[in-house]
Amino acid sequence: xxxxxxxxxxxxxxxxxxxxxxxxxxxxxxxxxxxxxxxxxxxxxxxxxxxxxxxxxxxxxxxxxxxxxxxxxxxxxxxxxxxxxxxxxxxxxxxxxxxxxxxxxxxxxxxxxxxxxxxxxxxxxxxxxxxxxxxxxxxxxxx
Amino acid sequence: xxxxxxxxxxxxxxxxxxxxxxxxxxxxxxxxxxxxxxxxxxxxxxxxxxxxxxxxxxxxxxxxxxxxxxxxxxxxxxxxxxxxxxxxxxxxxxxxxxxxxxxxxxxxxxxxxxxxxxxxxxxxxxxxxxxxxxxxxxxxxxx
DNA sequence: GTATATGCAAAACTTTTGCATCCTT
DNA sequence: AAGGATGCAAAAGTTTTGCATATAC
Numbered sequence: 001x002x003x004x005x006x007x008x009x010x011x012x013x014x015x016x017x018x019x020x021x022x023x024x025x026x027x028x029x030x031x032x033x034x035x036x037x038x039x040x041x042x043x044x045x046x047x048x049x050x051x052x053x054x055x056x057x058x059x060x061x062x063x064x065x066x067x068x069x070x071x072x073x074x075x076x077x078x079x080x081x082x083x084x085x086x087x088x089x090x091x092x093x094x095x096x097x098x099x100x101x102x103x104x105x106x107x108x109x110x111x112x113x114x115x116x117x118x119x120x121x122x123x124x125x126x127x128x129x130x131x132x133x134x135x136x137x138x139x140x141x142x143x
Numbered sequence: 144x145x146x147x148x149x150x151x152x153x154x155x156x157x158x159x160x161x162x163x164x165x166x167x168x169x170x171x172x173x174x175x176x177x178x179x180x181x182x183x184x185x186x187x188x189x190x191x192x193x194x195x196x197x198x199x200x201x202x203x204x205x206x207x208x209x210x211x212x213x214x215x216x217x218x219x220x221x222x223x224x225x226x227x228x229x230x231x232x233x234x235x236x237x238x239x240x241x242x243x244x245x246x247x248x249x250x251x252x253x254x255x256x257x258x259x260x261x262x263x264x265x266x267x268x269x270x271x272x273x274x275x276x277x278x279x280x281x282x283x284x285x286x
Numbered sequence: 287g288t289a290t291a292t293g294c295a296a297a298a299c300t301t302t303t304g305c306a307t308c309c310t311t
Numbered sequence: 312a313a314g315g316a317t318g319c320a321a322a323a324g325t326t327t328t329g330c331a332t333a334t335a336c
Contacts, residue, residue, distance in 0.1 A: 013335050015291060035326075050293040055326060057291095071214045075301075076325060090257060093265055101256055109249050110271055114233060117244075119273040122236055125216075126269045128253055130262035156310055158316060178301080193318040198301060200316095218326075219300060 010064040017053050018060075020045070025067065025081045032070065032078040032098055072127060088126035097132065153207040160196050161203075163188070168210065168224045175213065175221040175241055215270060231269035240275065 007014045007022075024041055025033065033041075035054050042049040058079055061067040067079040072091060086107075087100040106126070114121045150157045150165075167184055168176065176184075178197050185192040201222050204210040210222040215234060229250075230243040249269070257264045 008336095013290065015335070017292070036324095048293075052294080052327075053292055059326095071216065073214065075220075077218075090260065090262060092262070099260060099262075101260075103252055103256060106249050106252050109246050109252075110269075113244055113246060114271055114273055117233065117242060117275075119233060119235070119242075119271070119275050121271050121273045123272040124270060125272075126253075127267060128257055128262070128264050129266040129268075130257055130264045132260075132262050151311095156315065158310070160317070179299095191318075195302075195319080196317055 010066070012060060012064070016047070017042075017049055018057050020047070020049070021054065021057050022061070022066070025079070031080045031100075033080070034076050034078045036076070038079075070125065070127075073129065088128075090128045090130060092132040093129050153209070155203060155207070159190070160185075160192055161200050163190070163192070164197065164200050165204070165209070168222070174223045174243075176223070177219050177221045179219070181222075213268060213270075216272065231271075233271045233273060235275040236272050 007018055012018060020042060021038060024038060028041075030037075035051065035058055038058070039049065039051045039054045042054070058067065058069075062069050062079065065082055068082045069077050069079050070089070071077055072089075085102065087102045088106075090099040090101055091097075092099075110124060111121065150161055155161060163185060164181060167181060171184075173180075178194065178201055181201065182192065182194045182197045185197070201210060201212075205212050205222065208225055211225045212220050212222050213232070214220055215232075228245065230245045231249075233242040233244055234240075235242075253267060254264065
């Protein structure tokens with residue numbers, strides 16, 4: 001749980017929109033949310049909120065390291081709570097479900113590849129796009 | 144080199160815009176081009192071209208397997224010629240230069256990870272974002 | 287009280303679509 | 312000749328920005 005103090009620590013005033021957006025990510029079952037997703041949820045909850053503020057807050061949170069931004073294959077960005085542990089993404093093309101994974105071997109190879117070429121990795125993204133199951137997508141039919 | 148015949152093979156008429164765009168990718172030093180990049184180059188060359196056509200053609204070429212689309216971290220898509228050999232990308236955050244690489248170990252691990260979870264990989268993207276060298280970016284200073 | 291943040295509306299960008307005209311086959 | 316392709320303009324979708332008002336400290 002993130003508190004007002006945490007926001008101040010990163011140099012941001014603990015305003016209502018910021019607290020609400022953070023809480024939303026912390027309580028959401030769906031980890032990856034777009035600006036539009038966040039905006040809609042805020043509106044559903046009542047209390048007015050502006051889409052522009054959502055974009056501004058998401059950007060600030062990303063710069064502060066609270067959220068991580070991804071682009072996947074769609075034309076818009078999605079954000080997820082940054083909980084320290086790095087992971088990559090396995091995205092089902094059929095139902096859109098996202099699973100996360102971490103593989104130490106892959107991480108090591110990436111480091112080695114960059115080092116061999118004289119690069120220092122700052123960030124990376126690995127997305128596997130796949131079909132999760134035949135007709136009955138376990139995440140679609142939730143069976 | 145791609146010819147009119149190749150376009151017909153994939154069910155597309157060999158029109159001037161399509162031939163010009165394909166040639167552009169084949170002759171370009173920069174492998175990754177956005178729709179806007181392509182459009183500008185066509186305009187520079189003379190002969191009128193519409194941005195809408197560029198988008199349509201790029202999409203068709205991608206569906207036909209001639210081009211591959213990537214999203215990197217910017218808000219727009221870039222395309223590159225699909226020359227058969229799969230590869231991943233190492234992008235320099237300082238100078239924007241893109242190097243390509245292929246690592247069999249990583250490919251194998253990806254397959255294994257997806258298989259373990261019951262997924263079948265259709266596509267994937269691995270992007271390493273890094274700094275290529277200290278001040279004198281080899282690709283910036285071309286030294 | 288002051289500086290910062292918000293909300294609204296307008297703008298900037300990327301991409302898509304409708305439609306009359308043009309070009310390839 | 313016929314159907315698909317193009318170009319223009321308008322629209323749709325995402326993200327940014329200007330500015331007056333409201334809020335946190």
